[in-house]
Amino acid sequence: MANVLFDGLHQGLGQVLNLRMAQHALTAANLANADTPGYKAKFIPFDEVLGKAVEQGKSSNMRTTHGRHSAGLSANIDDPRVTEIEAAPWVADGNSVDIEREAVRLKENATMYGGVSRGLGKRLAMLKFAASNGER
Amino acid sequence: MNLLDTLQVTASGLTAQRLRLQTVASNMANARTTRTEEGGPYRRQVPVFEAVRDDPFGSDLDRAMARVEVMGVVETDDPPVMVHDPGHPDADAEGYVAYPNVNVLEEMVDMMTTARSYEANANVLEVTDSMANTALEIGR
């Protein structure tokens, strides 16, 4: 029953939210260590991690009962790759945190988190509407 | 890793920067102090930051997460600034006074970067809060 109600896209969206939350924690760590000598800024390469997620989701979650099928999202990403940024050679203390870059990443990530979570919420609201037989 | 861990990390950053500002304040206030309990002029203090990993054996992500901790405040070894001022009570035999190795301009720059780093961490705190609120609105 649960699988009928909550499809691959639903699960994929949840995992993307996990990833975004992880990226947020990384940004927090980067900014906390903005002045720690030798600290390397870290981030999740979303382009790489999610680049093929939609296509993979489509092939693995295809619903054979229906000609058309929902866009799946295969985000099997419990242990995503974390990329480190090397410090520029002229940086004396070897710290590669760039506050401006991190500020942008922080906002971008929060926006994406908000967008995906709103979308997920909307889908759930529609399900709820359908499940409660069109009431409210 | 969850939102609360993120808050801990941000808190560590804020604490570290506040401590750094305290050393800057101390350095600025004592820029001309020629007497200390240990004898000799005041010496410039700098905090030592270290990235501390809570879970060094976890996943890639857990290992990447690091708080910042102030491991201590050390006094720098730069030589004091010698100024010829024979009338000064702390002048040596040749009339030179040893002033602290504090460069006020340098401290000002340090103060500004500290403020900016502190602001950045405070910003993260706000965004964490808004993300938590967004999460609570799912299915509302």
Add this chain to the structure above:
Amino acid sequence: MIISGAGVPQIPITEVKTGEGFGGVGATSGAGPAGSFADKLATAVDGVSDKQLAADDKLAQLASGENVDLHGTMIALEEAEITLRTMTAVRDKVVGAYQEIMNMSI
């Protein structure tokens, strides 16, 4: 999307066309096969499903960062919800009308 399976009533469209079930309503009104009520209903159900799929597509692309179209995604989701609600409202009306007719004392 699953909504089409979970929430929208599973009206066997092909059977409707043969004149059973809801088709009775359309058939008695004497409309031709092209503009029959059953066809309209089928189109409406398909429309709901299409809107859901379009919204899903948009959302998947947003989540994967393939195409970050925030407002487009939200509009698609709203459209999907509105069509779903409209469809449900129409269904309720139709069922109400059907029951009224069935309860009519002749």
